[in-house]
Amino acid sequence: MEIELVKIQAICGVKASFYSFREQGNDKTKFEEFLRIYNVDHGNEVMNILGRLRSMSSKESIEEGYLKMGEGRPGDGVCALYDRPRSILRLYAFKLSSQILILGSGGVKPKHIKALQQDPILTYENSLLRRISKTIDTYIKEGDIYYQNDGLEINGQLAFEI
Amino acid sequence: MEDNFNDIIEELLNEITPLYQAQTDAKMSIAARIADAMKAKGWKKKDLLKAVGKTNQSVITAWLSGTQNFTVDTLVEIGMVLDINFLNINNNIIKFKVQDDKNQSDTFDLFSQITQLNNHEGRKYRSLA
Numbered sequence: 001m002e003i004e005l006v007k008i009q010a011i012c013g014v015k016a017s018f019y020s021f022r023e024q025g026n027d028k029t030k031f032e033e034f035l036r037i038y039n040v041d042h043g044n045e046v047m048n049i050l051g052r053l054r055s056m057s058s059k060e061s062i063e064e065g066y067l068k069m070g071e072g073r074p075g076d077g078v079c080a081l082y083d084r085p086r087s088i089l090r091l092y093a094f095k096l097s098s099q100i101l102i103l104g105s106g107g108v109k110p111k112h113i114k115a116l117q118q119d120p121i122l123t124y125e126n127s128l129l130r131r132i133s134k135t136i137d138t139y140i141k142e143g144d145i146y147y148q149n150d151g152l153e154i155n156g157q158l159a160f161e162i
Numbered sequence: 163m164e165d166n167f168n169d170i171i172e173e174l175l176n177e178i179t180p181l182y183q184a185q186t187d188a189k190m191s192i193a194a195r196i197a198d199a200m201k202a203k204g205w206k207k208k209d210l211l212k213a214v215g216k217t218n219q220s221v222i223t224a225w226l227s228g229t230q231n232f233t234v235d236t237l238v239e240i241g242m243v244l245d246i247n248f249l250n251i252n253n254n255i256i257k258f259k260v261q262d263d264k265n266q267s268d269t270f271d272l273f274s275q276i277t278q279l280n281n282h283e284g285r286k287y288r289s290l291a
Binding site for chain 2: 008009010011028029032035036039046047048050051052054055056059060063064065066084
């Protein structure tokens with residue numbers, strides 16, 4: 001699968017930047033799909049997620065505590081944004097650094113589901129972030145993707161196969 | 163395409179009231195300060211857990227999540243173990259003149275001394291503040 005990383009200017013700020021990605025042939029990023037689908041029935045949770053992202057980008061940067069880490073392979077940076085303890089929406093992301101978060105999509109994770117593997121949508125969206133994190137890590141080590149603008153931007157090979 | 167998406171996000175962001183954003187910012191800020199203080203002390207979650215006398219680590223996770231709506235009591239408790247003054251309240255110094263023939267003193271630390279003063283029977287106090 002060929003994907004392209006896209007910076008989401010509207011929620012970027014002086015403390016952090018957010019990227020998402022789109023699959024080849026799709027004009028919408030995964031994060032846009034997430035907002036469009038889940039804003040309908042879970043508007044409050046979507047608002048809270050956006051508010052938190054704006055807080056991170058404008059005031060605090062990306063503290064690990066803000067995220068539910070450990071949603072991928074050990075140490076791969078794949079995480080989830082859940083807005084409140086009683087929320088059921090799960091947005092998967094990849095924490096590249098304390099200043100850059102790659103946002104994917106996610107879905108509804110009701111409390112009776114203990115593991116994401118019990119839900120095919122969550123499994124799929126999570127797997128995309130795992131593959132992206134692995135590829136980006138390799139590209140960064142090889143210098144094909146690099147940081148700019150004091151760590152608030154990434155450039156280089158932003159379109160790649162996963 | 164991207165301009166359209168950014169417009170959509172802007173629309174959604176505009177639905178967040180200033181109060182709601184300020185409340186979100188405050189919770190995130192408190193969480194960041196707790197995390198920074200733990201880092202400064204070299205503490206892991208289990209260290210903070212022990213310091214506040216709790217047993218369930220999910221409490222600490224919630225504190226660090228930026229979603230917690232803290233009570234004042236909890237902020238004071240966390241502040242004491244991490245040396246953070248979340249509420250930025252200083253001990254106010256109020257001048258009291260003790261109407262006492264033998265001893266007159268003024269300027270007491272409010273919180274530490276007022277109880278002691280109140281325990282002395284027969285003395286009358288008036289605030290000079």
